[in-house]
Amino acid sequence: MTHPPTHPAAAGRPWHDLLGARAVIVLDGATGTELQRRGVPTPLPLWTADAAVRAADTLRQIHTDYLQAGADIVTANTFRTAPYTMRKLGRSESEAVELTQRSVAVARQACAAFGGGLVAGCMAPLEDCFHPERVPPRDVLLREHAVHAQHLLAAGVDILLVETMGTAREAHDAAEAALETGLPVLVSLVLDPRGDGDPLSGEDLEVAWAHIRALPVAGLLVNCAPAHVVTAALERMQWGDETRPLGAYANFGVQNDTDGWTPDTTTPAHEYGRVARTWCGLGARIVGGCCGTTPDHIRAISRTVA
Numbered sequence: 430m431t432h433p434p435t436h437p438a439a440a441g442r443p444w445h446d447l448l449g450a451r452a453v454i455v456l457d458g459a460t461g462t463e464l465q466r467r468g469v470p471t472p473l474p475l476w477t478a479d480a481a482v483r484a485a486d487t488l489r490q491i492h493t494d495y496l497q498a499g500a501d502i503v504t505a506n507t508f509r510t511a512p513y514t515m516r517k518l519g520r521s522e523s524e525a526v527e528l529t530q531r532s533v534a535v536a537r538q539a540c541a542a543f544g545g546g547l548v549a550g551c552m553a554p555l556e557d558c559f560h561p562e563r564v565p566p567r568d569v570l571l572r573e574h575a576v577h578a579q580h581l582l583a584a585g586v587d588i589l590l591v592e593t594m595g596t597a598r599e600a601h602d603a604a605e606a607a608l609e610t611g612l613p614v615l616v617s618l619v620l621d622p623r624g625d626g627d628p629l630s631g632e633d634l635e636v637a638w639a640h641i642r643a644l645p646v647a648g649l650l651v652n653c654a655p656a657h658v659v660t661a662a663l664e665r666m667q668w669g670d671e672t673r674p675l676g677a678y679a680n681f682g683v684q685n686d687t688d689g690w691t692p693d694t695t696t697p698a699h700e701y702g703r704v705a706r707t708w709c710g711l712g713a714r715i716v717g718g719c720c721g722t723t724p725d726h727i728r729a730i731s732r733t734v735a
Contacts (some may be wrong), residue, residue, distance in 0.1 A: 438592065438614055440610075440611040441588075441612060441613045441647075442505075443547050443587045444547065444586075444588050444613040446483055446572075447501055447547060448674065448714075451501060451714075452714070452734070453499050453713070453716060453734040454501050454502065454674070454676075454679055454715045455499050455501050455502070455716060455717060455727060455730055456489055456501070456504070456549075456716065456718070457492070457495035457496075457500040457503045457504055457717055458495060458500075458678075458717060458718030458719070458723055458724065458726050459476060459680075459716070459718060459719060459720050459721060460480075460504065460506050460508075460722070461725075462720055462721050462722075463476045463477060463491045463723060464480055464484065464487065464491070467701060468487075469483065469488050473532070474517075475511065476509050477506055478508075478509040478510050478514070478518075478528055479528060480506050480532070481506060481531035481535050482528070485531070486536055488532075489538055490539075492535065492536050492540070492608050493539045493543060494724040495727055496539060496543040496545070497543065497724070498724040498727040498728035498731060499728055499730070499731025499735070500546065500727050500731070501546060501547065502549050502587075502588070502717075503536050503539060503540065503546055503547075503548060503549070504536070504548075504551050504590060505532045505535075505536040505550050505581075506531045506535070506536070506551070507533065507581060508528045508531050508551045508553045509548055509553065510525055510528040510577075511525060511552070511553070511555065511573065511576070511577040512526075512576055512577065512580075513555045513576075513577075514553075514661075521542070525574045525577075525580070528583045529550075529577070529580045529581060529584050530580075532584075533548060533581065533585055534585075536548045537585060547588060548587050549586060549587065549588050549615070550581030550584070550586035550588070550589050550590065550612075550631045551559060552577055552590065552607060553570070553592060554591055554593060554594060554595060554599055554603075555570065555573055555599070557575070558593040558594070558595055558619055559630050560595070561595030561599075562630075564595070564596050567598070567602055570599055570602035570603060570650055571597075571602050571605065571606050574577065574591075574602065574603040574606035574607065575606035575609060578606050578609065578610050578704045579609075579610065579668050581610075582610040582611075582612060586612070587612070588612055588613045588615060589607040589615070590617065590646070591604050591607055591614060591615065591617065592616075592617040592650070592653075593617065593652060594616070594618050594619060594628075595619050595629040595630050596629075596630040596632065596637075597630065597632055597636070597640050598640075600616050600617075600641055601640050601641050601644065603616075604641060604644050605644060608644065608729030613648075614646045615646065615647055615650060615676070616632075616641055616644075616650065617650035617651060617676070618650075619653045619654065620651055620652075620653070620654035620658050620659065620662055621654070621658070622654050622658055625661045626651075626658060626660070626661035626663075626664070626665050627662075634665055634666070635665065638666070638667070642668075642671070645682050647673060648672070648674045648676055648714075648715055649666070649671070649673060649674075649675055649676070650673070650675065650676035650677060650678070650715060651666075651677050652677065652678045652680075653678075653679075653680050653712060654679060654680060655679060655681075656679040656701070656704045658675045658679075659678075659679045659708070660704070660707060660708065660711070662677075663675065663708055664711060666711075667711070667712065670688060674713075674714035675711075675712050675713050675714060676713055676715025677715075677716055678715065678717040678718050678719045678722075679701075679718070679719060679722075680718075680720040680721050681694075681696055681721035681726075683700055698725035698726045698728070699729045700729075701718070701730065705729070705730040705733050706733050707732065709733075716730055716734065717730070
């Protein structure tokens with residue numbers, strides 16, 4: 430696939446302005462577990478895909494609460510609105526388009542009411558982010574991620590977040606497809622929670638990143654692992670020749686097969702702020718929260734990096 434030699438004038442400007450204005454950019458926290466916490470069921474396999482229809486007001490309030498807690502970016506609830514995912518659930522591509530548009534619109538409404546904030550379009554693994562062995566072949570990855578990326582572009586996101594990728598192969602191909610939009614693309618690898626910073630696939634972290642760093646992506650992140658594993662990964666991502674921002678967002682809790690996640694509520698949110706300070710000391714310029722985090726966790730980060 431070829432990449433545009435130059436981006437359209439407006440594409441990427443909000444991201445570049447934010448990057449120039451902030452020493453550390455604060456992402457939002459979890460959406461799925463926040464919906465659960467606020468009484469919105471998220472049964473698998475559809476999970477949160479239709480939240481913009483079933484619980485638009487609650488979803489909008491979650492985005493607003495993250496913005497008020499100090500988030501610079503809110504992530505649209507598009508983790509499972511890709512056509513590939515919806516077809517597997519017996520849904521139509523037209524419904525995938527509608528849910529993507531509605532999810533982005535809800536996030537955009539929250540930003541407009543708050544008076545600021547960028548909207549990231551989430552691009553997740555086509556299969557299960559916790560089962561890297563299920564990743565489809567390259568032709569499927571390129572085709573399906575390209576369709577989802579174009580839907581997100583049409584819906585009006587500011588940046589694309591290729592996240593929770595368990596293999597370098599899918600992360601690379603999804604990013605390649607996303608770059609075709611001309612929008613800035615952030616890429617994040619999900620880590621093995623039992624390891625020392627390697628991706629969930631078992632690949633070596635440095636080898637995994639070598640493939641992705643060859644692409645003109647806007648940032649390199651790790652996510653959805655316990656905080657100490659994320660720290661270990663950042664310690665290994667000390668590349669002297671890398672000028673693009675690094676980032677991190679950890680989880681609290683464990684996966685389950687009913688509604689996706691069981692949060693850990695025993696760790697005080699303010700301790701997450703101290704973890705974020707450690708990440709910033711390791712060069713992270715983008716920090717936020719993954720599954721199990723709340724606006725309180727993002728507030729703790731914001732106060733730490735302010």
